[in-house]
Amino acid sequence: MRYRRFGRTGLNLSVFSLGTMRALGSPEEMQAVIEGAIAHGINHIETAAAYGASETYIGRALKALGRPTVFITTKLLPQGDANQVQRQIEQSLERLQVSRLDGVALHGLNTPEHLAWLASDGMARLRQLQAEGVIGALGFSSHGSLSVILQAIACNQFDFVNLHYTYFQQRNAPAIAAAAERDMGVFIISPADKGGQLYRPSQRLQDLCAPFHPLHWSYRWLLSQPAITTLSIGPATVAELAFPLAVADQVAPLSAAEQAVGDRLQAVMQETLGKDLCQQCYACLPCPEEIHIPEVLRLRNLAVAYEMIEFGKYRYGMFGRAGHWFPGQPANHCTDCGECLPRCPGGLEIPRLLRETHEQLKGASRSRLWQGI
Ligand code: SF4
Ligand code: SF4
Known part of the structure; x- marks a missing residue:
């Protein structure tokens, strides 16, 4: 396991963090996973008040393990007044059985309304708690637009940021760069699952990434970027730790063979999609x-070029169901109004492509708010 400085937080974090969105079935299961993660060199556990029993199970597990040295970051929603924020922090401290939180992130700073909350007394209380040492580093996670994320970074109130960013979704690249300019730590949310369900890749993707496993190649693409501190993994069992962590000590620039995979993926995307490439x-x-x-x-x-169809169904099924956590309506809501057409520099036939995509990816819809985003 390698370690990287988490920006101006000063924390030296393992390049993989244990994400605990899946609270697991019992404190004992959580204990086993935490013990395994620590044995692999992980020193950062990430949770949230909203992740069901996660904080409680972590607290019990760490006590049972004799309080090993790990950094804990939890998250709370950007809402409420000073007293409510104070109470939420106290509750997290109690559930986690600690007197201090190494990191606290606003959970889902997704909208302009959330940005406005940064001027509230609730946010002022968080800063006060940081000044008092109850909270170490202050950050935010976001599933919002690039504009909202860049504004949150530019307000300079945060020490770290949790973002979605992978080879297969590079929209947030300017946010990663902006965070690095401000010496903020960068935590990547769920690069294996939300990043493409890469633990069960299509045969096509496996062929394109050979000789590397798509999950390992994707991790390496992220780990080769010095601006990125740590990647979350969320194993359900100890057995799920070893395979992803096989690349945990590989943080060098991409090798020629690894770079060749990226070139191949790009070329195949271009060739397969042709004039329909968005x-x-x-x-x-x-x-x-x-x-x-x-x-x-x-x-x-991704579905057409790499046959990432199951992943497409998984994400597409969330449109219209997850609010600002995954904004947008299903593509069959298109009325053919044509407003988007002159704005597309590639001249894509957007309504036709939307219809085709709906037919291909519609399936069992889902709105598992915390497991699905
Ligand atoms: S034509 Fe374009 S702008 Fe109009 S409804 Fe369809 S997608 Fe939206
Ligand atoms: S304008 Fe065209 S190319 Fe750009 S994102 Fe929209 S559909 Fe894709």
Whole structure:
């Protein structure tokens, strides 16, 4: 396991962090996973008040393990007044059985309304708790637009940021760069699962990434970037730790063979999609029907080029069901109004592509708020 400085927080974190979104079935299961993670060199556990029993199970597990040295970050929603924020922090401390939180992140700073909350007395109380030493580092996670994320970074109130960012979704690249400029720590949310369900890749993706496993290649793509501190993994059992962590000591720049995979993926994307390739420029928005055109077409790009169809169904099924955690309506809401068409520099036939994507990726819908985002 390698370790990296978590930006200006000063914490030296393992390049993989234990994400505990899946609270697991019991404190004993949580204890086994934490014990295994520590044995692999992980020194950072990430949780949230909203992750069911996660904080409670972590607290019990760490006590049973004799309080090993690990950093804990929890998250709370960006809402409430000073007293409510104070109470939430006290409750997290109690559940985790600690007197101090190494990190606290605002959970889902997703909208302009959330940005406005940063001027509230609730946020002031968080800063006060940080000044008193109850909270070490202060950060935020976001599933919002790039604009909201960049504004949150630019306000300079945060020491670290938790973002979605993988080879298969590079929209947040400017946010990673902006965070690095401000010496913020960067935590990547769920690069294996939300990043492409890479633990069960399509045969096509396996072939394209050979001789590497797509999960390992994707991890390496992230670990080769010095601006990124740590990647979350969320194993359900100890047995699920060893395979992903096989690359935990590989933080060097991409080798020629690894770079060749990236070149191949890019070339195949271009060749397979042809004139229907969505370049992810986001110029087509806004859509009056609130269809997140670029995200629908990103899922289409991946489904057509790399046969990432199950992943596409998994994410597509969340449109219209997860609010600001995964914004946008299903693509069959398109009314053919044509407003987006002149804005697309590639001249894509957006309504047709949306219809095709809906047919290909519609399936069992899901809205598992904390497990699905
Ligand atoms: S044509 Fe469809 S996707 Fe484009 S702006 Fe109109 S409703 Fe939205
Ligand atoms: S404007 Fe065209 S290329 Fe750009 S994101 Fe929208 S559909 Fe894709």
